[in-house]
Amino acid sequence: MLKIVKNIGLATMIILGSVSLAYASGGSSYELKKHDWPHAGPFGKFDKAALQRGLQVYKEVCSACHSLNMVAFRELTALGYNEAEVKAFAAEYEFLDGTDDEGEEKYRKGKPQDYFPAPFTSEAEARDSNNGALPPDFSLLGKSREHLSMFTPWNSIYSEDYIVGILTTYHEEAPHGFEISDGMHFNETFLGNKIAMAPPLSDELVEYADGTKATTEQMAQDVATFMYWAAEPKMEARKEMGFKVIIFMTILTIMLYFVNKSVWRKVKKGDDLV
Amino acid sequence: MGSSTYVPKSKAGKWFEERLPIMGLIHGTLGAGYNAPRNLNYWWNFGSLAGFMLVVQILTGIILVMHYTPHVDFAFRAVEHIMRDVNYGWLLRYTHSNGASMFFVVVYIHILRGMYFGSYKSPREVLWFLGLVIYLLMMATGFMGYVLPWGQMSFWGATVITNLFGAFNFYDGMGDSILHLLWGGFSVDNPTLQRFFSLHYLLPFVIVGVVILHIWALHLPGSNNPLGIDAKGPGDKIPFHPYYTAKDAFGLSFFIVIFALFIFYMPNIMGHPDNYIEANPMVTPSHIVPEWYYLPFYTILKAVPDKLFGVIAMFSSILIFFVLPWLDGSKVRSAKFRPATAFFFWLFIINAIFLGYLGTKLPSAIIINMGGGIDALTLGRIASVLYFAYFIVVVPLVSRMESTKPVPTSIAQSVLDARKEG
Amino acid sequence: MTTNDQIEHEEEVTRRNFLYVATGVVGAVGVVSAAWPLVDQMNPSADVLALASVEVDMSSIPEGQTVKVLWRGKPIFIRHRTAKEIARGVSEDNDPMKDPALDKDRAQKPEWLVMIGICTHLGCVPLDNTEFQSGEYGGWYCPCHGSEYDIAGRIRKGPAPRNLEIPKYEYLNDTTVKIG
Numbered sequence: 001m002l003k004i005v006k007n008i009g010l011a012t013m014i015i016l017g018s019v020s021l022a023y024a025s026g027g028s029s030y031e032l033k034k035h036d037w038p039h040a041g042p043f044g045k046f047d048k049a050a051l052q053r054g055l056q057v058y059k060e061v062c063s064a065c066h067s068l069n070m071v072a073f074r075e076l077t078a079l080g081y082n083e084a085e086v087k088a089f090a091a092e093y094e095f096l097d098g099t100d101d102e103g104e105e106k107y108r109k110g111k112p113q114d115y116f117p118a119p120f121t122s123e124a125e126a127r128d129s130n131n132g133a134l135p136p137d138f139s140l141l142g143k144s145r146e147h148l149s150m151f152t153p154w155n156s157i158y159s160e161d162y163i164v165g166i167l168t169t170y171h172e173e174a175p176h177g178f179e180i181s182d183g184m185h186f187n188e189t190f191l192g193n194k195i196a197m198a199p200p201l202s203d204e205l206v207e208y209a210d211g212t213k214a215t216t217e218q219m220a221q222d223v224a225t226f227m228y229w230a231a232e233p234k235m236e237a238r239k240e241m242g243f244k245v246i247i248f249m250t251i252l253t254i255m256l257y258f259v260n261k262s263v264w265r266k267v268k269k270g271d272d273l274v
Numbered sequence: 275m276g277s278s279t280y281v282p283k284s285k286a287g288k289w290f291e292e293r294l295p296i297m298g299l300i301h302g303t304l305g306a307g308y309n310a311p312r313n314l315n316y317w318w319n320f321g322s323l324a325g326f327m328l329v330v331q332i333l334t335g336i337i338l339v340m341h342y343t344p345h346v347d348f349a350f351r352a353v354e355h356i357m358r359d360v361n362y363g364w365l366l367r368y369t370h371s372n373g374a375s376m377f378f379v380v381v382y383i384h385i386l387r388g389m390y391f392g393s394y395k396s397p398r399e400v401l402w403f404l405g406l407v408i409y410l411l412m413m414a415t416g417f418m419g420y421v422l423p424w425g426q427m428s429f430w431g432a433t434v435i436t437n438l439f440g441a442f443n444f445y446d447g448m449g450d451s452i453l454h455l456l457w458g459g460f461s462v463d464n465p466t467l468q469r470f471f472s473l474h475y476l477l478p479f480v481i482v483g484v485v486i487l488h489i490w491a492l493h494l495p496g497s498n499n500p501l502g503i504d505a506k507g508p509g510d511k512i513p514f515h516p517y518y519t520a521k522d523a524f525g526l527s528f529f530i531v532i533f534a535l536f537i538f539y540m541p542n543i544m545g546h547p548d549n550y551i552e553a554n555p556m557v558t559p560s561h562i563v564p565e566w567y568y569l570p571f572y573t574i575l576k577a578v579p580d581k582l583f584g585v586i587a588m589f590s591s592i593l594i595f596f597v598l599p600w601l602d603g604s605k606v607r608s609a610k611f612r613p614a615t616a617f618f619f620w621l622f623i624i625n626a627i628f629l630g631y632l633g634t635k636l637p638s639a640i641i642i643n644m645g646g647g648i649d650a651l652t653l654g655r656i657a658s659v660l661y662f663a664y665f666i667v668v669v670p671l672v673s674r675m676e677s678t679k680p681v682p683t684s685i686a687q688s689v690l691d692a693r694k695e696g
Numbered sequence: 697m698t699t700n701d702q703i704e705h706e707e708e709v710t711r712r713n714f715l716y717v718a719t720g721v722v723g724a725v726g727v728v729s730a731a732w733p734l735v736d737q738m739n740p741s742a743d744v745l746a747l748a749s750v751e752v753d754m755s756s757i758p759e760g761q762t763v764k765v766l767w768r769g770k771p772i773f774i775r776h777r778t779a780k781e782i783a784r785g786v787s788e789d790n791d792p793m794k795d796p797a798l799d800k801d802r803a804q805k806p807e808w809l810v811m812i813g814i815c816t817h818l819g820c821v822p823l824d825n826t827e828f829q830s831g832e833y834g835g836w837y838c839p840c841h842g843s844e845y846d847i848a849g850r851i852r853k854g855p856a857p858r859n860l861e862i863p864k865y866e867y868l869n870d871t872t873v874k875i876g
Contacts, residue, residue: 042539070354074746113746144550148543148607242538249531255719256524262712263520270689273509357740362733
């Protein structure tokens with residue numbers, strides 16, 4: 001019977017493998033470039049310098065149109081900032097704070113417990129400012145653009161690669177014969193290759209605080225790292241705990257294997273029957 | 275359930291047992307007081323694993339509720355609050371979401387084990403029914419739970435599945451009336467979310483109740499076993515404790531390692547990435563896929579061109595399991611001694627997995643590309659027919675016509691035979 | 697059975713018992729470790745802890761006024777005391793009190809009184825009598841059971857057992873305090 005099980009397992013893997021293969025190859029004829037992310041893999045950790053640069057790109061470029069609703073300033077300590085730095089960062093933002101005695105809107109400085117403010121107050125306003133397109137919130141894009149394949153992991157598409165792809169595969173001119181309307185841009189990675197977002201990055205668009213050369217590719221990778229962190233801020237804690245749990249449970253399993261063997265010692269072979 | 279052969283050791287234990295014989299009940303159900311066949315293999319571990327998963331889901335579920343808000347304006351954010359702010363919230367939520375998948379994996383193996391070894395056959399038909407009821411309740415619970423994070427897949431999954439009930443349109447407006455009743459409105463919206471939340475909280479406890487009946491019904495005839503013969507003599511059985519408690523503990527520990535791999539290293543692999551986008555009634559995702567455990571049935575639904583008959587076919591594909599005890603006319607239970615039955619059983623599984631695979635595809639997708647090309651819809655129809663053919667044609671005929679291999683006279687005898695052989 | 701066999705048998709039993717006990721201990725450790733997240737999730741979450749301290753800029757509070765701010769779900773009274781009030785508080789230092797305290801110990805800077813505005817009797821929020829120095833003691837008056845606090849928040853009359861509580865606070869600069 002084991003043989004049958006093995007065969008079925010194999011068949012399942014082939015089938016499910018082809019699912020993801022079909023998924024990965026479907027849609028566009030362009031290949032998505034894969035990167036070696038330092039935070040990938042079972043022991044992966046975030047590259048804090050990249051996170052800080054990514055935050056800078058988000059703040060100086062992306063945040064003009066994209067919100068980051070789920071992230072609070074206080075969480076930025078995970079990027080390697082200390083509390084005073086986070087406080088100063090938060091204070092660069094202003095928040096509506098009711099009205100003063102004359103009924104005028106009153107503003108206060110941001111505090112660590114505040115969340116990143118959205119660039120637009122409503123979806124309607126956002127669409128109005130962006131040619132009818134809605135710039136998605138950044139908080140979870142790091143997870144919502146991935147396509148994971150359990151049985152053929154090499155076919156998985158990770159959000160980080162996808163984000164870098166979007167940011168770096170614009171064509172100035174759509175390929176010959178490709179109809180594209182005004183206000184739309186040709187992008188290799190985006191589904192259907194038509195994207196409303198104009199190419200947001202260009203070389204030296206930001207000046208990195210740490211002196212890294214701000215190429216488009218560099219900025220794209222940094223902001224993708226930052227977005228993955230924003231979507232899965234507990235990743236490091238999760239992997240660290242997972243390592244401990246699996247080591248512990250493996251030891252317990254081995255012990256229980258011997259306990260079980262010892263309990264069944266006599267009965268297994270039928271010694272009690274003779 | 276349990277026998278009352280339990281004798282407490284201490285005086286206090288005796289005093290308590292006279293007033294509430296609960297220790298005796300446990301002793302007779304899962305302790306040394308219950309005698310189980312001595313030859314149960316590792317496939318029999320999945321019952322206790324299912325019980326474990328039910329407990330895990332209820333525990334983590336109750337805790338998640340402490341931080342969740344069932345309202346369309348807050349639900350999505352509440353889940354992110356759990357993931358980001360609550361102490362160990364990410365662990366609890368990933369355990370719960372992956373736990374649902376693991377629960378189904380375990381239960382599917384448990385059901386298929388019952389099918390292979392003939393555990394549904396007389397005198398265990400009611401035990402089989404109760405198991406199927408648990409499975410149906412799990413499907414309902416899982417579906418409603420998936421709606422609670424209020425992501426895109428939550429919303430559109432709820433929309434598609436509830437719309438199935440609109441197929442029962444026997445007089446003009448009846449379908450709509452059913453839908454309005456289900457939704458508490460004119461589309462999936464806040465009232466729907468709130469009732470799903472309420473029922474998602476309730477149904478697991480109903481499952482617990484049916485599980486108790488399931489175990490009760492198990493203990494009357496006793497467990498089936500890989501040989502499928504009745505365990506009669508004392509040499510056929512051994513006490514549940516310590517033998518099967520030790521075996522279950524080992525199996526559970528091993529299972530937790532696998533479970534942990536998912537929770538800690540691929541927590542989102544069984545989910546759908548679109549559910550990390552907040553529900554939006556104005557935008558349907560390009561491709562709606564149910565959770566993997568519903569996929570075979572989803573393909574059967576899509577295979578039928580008529581809405582009502584599609585829904586009926588889909589429900590029938592599950593309900594048909596209820597008549598399996600009568601479709602199978604063999605005197606021998608275990609497929610170990612029924613080579614033809616075993617062969618078709620594995621074909622059935624391959625077909626079911628294929629149905630599941632087709633469930634992820636758009637109907638027009640070309641699956642087999644040989645010159646012309648066969649699309650997913652056509653293949654889905656073939657696989658659906660094969661699915662029903664297994665129950666309606668294969669099982670009744672094969673079970674009555676096949677020549678079975680010789681069955682050992684007793685479990686003890688088979689152990690002694692194996693001993694002689696080495 | 698020879699003695700040798702017996703010894704071997706006993707050794708085996710000891711080894712087996714050790715295995716059972718060790719496995720039981722490891723299993724118990726596992727259960728307890730798994731239970732901890734289930735308990736710890738009830739502790740204040742990160743967003744709640746982020747609100748555990750508030751910073752108040754007091755520069756806009758004129759002399760003789762009280763401002764209420766919310767801290768950890770409780771009202772905080774911040775009173776900009778006048779020189780007259782401080783003098784009254786100090787002059788009553790030696791009066792009989794249920795919970796004796798010196799005026800200078802009630803505030804880090806005498807002109808700024810920072811207190812939790814919850815009556816120490818049964819948790820009501822006392823009313824402000826400070827504006828016109830009304831009432832017997834010119835401080836706060838609890839409407840629930842008639843406890844009266846003076847201008848330094850000390851209990852002077854009524855059933856409350858203790859003075860109004862002073863939260864932990866520190867001055868970040870001359871006019872900004874961080875409470876908590």
